[in-house]
Amino acid sequence: YMTPYVRYAVRHPLTQNFPRKFKTSFTGSPNKDNIMSAIHDLAFIAQIKDGKKGFKVLVGGGTSIMPRLAQTLYDFVSIDDYLSVSEAIWQVFDQAETLRKNRMMARIKVLIDRIGIEEFRNLVENEWSNIGKIDPSPLMATDNIYTETPPLPTKPRRTPKKLPEAFSNWMATNVESQKQAGYKIVYLTVPQGDLTKDQFFQLAKVCRIYSTGSVRTTQEQSIALRWVPESLLFDLWKDLVDIDLGKPDAHTISDVVSCPGTDSCKLGITSSMGLGKAIRENLILNATNDPQAKKLHVKISGCPNGCGQHHLANIGFHGAAVKGPKGQIPAYEVFLG
Numbered sequence: 001y002m003t004p005y006v007r008y009a010v011r012h013p014l015t016q017n018f019p020r021k022f023k024t025s026f027t028g029s030p031n032k033d034n035i036m037s038a039i040h041d042l043a044f045i046a047q048i049k050d051g052k053k054g055f056k057v058l059v060g061g062g063t064s065i066m067p068r069l070a071q072t073l074y075d076f077v078s079i080d081d082y083l084s085v086s087e088a089i090w091q092v093f094d095q096a097e098t099l100r101k102n103r104m105m106a107r108i109k110v111l112i113d114r115i116g117i118e119e120f121r122n123l124v125e126n127e128w129s130n131i132g133k134i135d136p137s138p139l140m141a142t143d144n145i146y147t148e149t150p151p152l153p154t155k156p157r158r159t160p161k162k163l164p165e166a167f168s169n170w171m172a173t174n175v176e177s178q179k180q181a182g183y184k185i186v187y188l189t190v191p192q193g194d195l196t197k198d199q200f201f202q203l204a205k206v207c208r209i210y211s212t213g214s215v216r217t218t219q220e221q222s223i224a225l226r227w228v229p230e231s232l233l234f235d236l237w238k239d240l241v242d243i244d245l246g247k248p249d250a251h252t253i254s255d256v257v258s259c260p261g262t263d264s265c266k267l268g269i270t271s272s273m274g275l276g277k278a279i280r281e282n283l284i285l286n287a288t289n290d291p292q293a294k295k296l297h298v299k300i301s302g303c304p305n306g307c308g309q310h311h312l313a314n315i316g317f318h319g320a321a322v323k324g325p326k327g328q329i330p331a332y333e334v335f336l337g
């Protein structure tokens with residue numbers, strides 16, 4: 001259902017000159033928010049109601065200098081209606097001329113903040129009543145390039161008598177079961193989100209052997225290999241270790257997320273990658289065994305814009321500048337909770 005949305009939206013006249021950017025997310029999982037739905041302008045969360053497929057619809061989320069959690073626009077919109085609701089929402093956003101006065105405030109969350117979700121819903125329904133049903137099925141055909149063939153579970157190449165502790169640690173934090181029996185999702189720990197060109201080529205080889213030949217980047221600055229046969233996990237781990245991508249502790253406190261900051265972003269005030277590296281090294285050096293502490297997330301943005309998702313962390317930092325004796329010096333604001 002995301003594919004028809006994209007195809008319908010991309011060249012739609014309404015989406016060509018929005019007041020500003022508009023981010024949409026979809027998830028097929030009603031019980032686990034794996035898309036950060038609350039920080040998107042528009043989010044669709046799959047639901048089934050009375051045997052009918054549809055979505056819960058959230059609007060108006062965002063971070064940056066005005067963080068807002070998306071609010072529920074509808075608890076359920078059927079698949080026959082989600083494209084027409086989308087068009088109605090685009091219409092309301094596009095017509096909000098007041099948003100065009102200040103680029104910094106030209107987001108749908110600002111409109112909803114000003115008029116309230118009830119009034120926003122009224123505006124959407126007014127538009128929606130003029131839009132007929134839009135059937136997504138003609139837009140659903142998937143290009144062959146996206147068809148994936150999972151590898152067959154085959155005999156492992158290596159079968160150690162005793163599994164190394166490092167492998168068990170990696171299994172505990174970097175491997176998740178798929179709903180398809182016998183297959184796993186493997187997350188790679190990628191410090192600072194940096195891969196070398198050699199690692200890229202080697203990773204391409206690895207994912208052709210153990211996965212579908214493609215990988216996904218994740219919102220947690222990790223790389224996910226899907227459809228990994230359970231029987232090949234040890235072989236995969238060994239091959240990942242050889243290219244320095246077999247580190248454990250994905251999605252734990254030491255797996256610090258940071259935006260590029262001053263390394264490459266012209267808006268950066270501070271070296272968020274530098275701070276991320278320093279915190280990670282320190283956390284590894286002083287490793288905690290407290291399971292609750294290990295679950296914490298540290299995220300860093302090099303300025304208040306929040307690309308490092310500092311709003312969504314247990315411990316967040318954003319770059320700032322403070323007055324020093326000889327002028328401004330880089331600093332951080334710290335967010336807890």
Ligand code: SF4
Nearest residue numbers: 259265268302303307
């Ligand atoms: S948070 Fe700021 S410094 Fe970091 S990538 Fe975004 S704009 Fe650049």
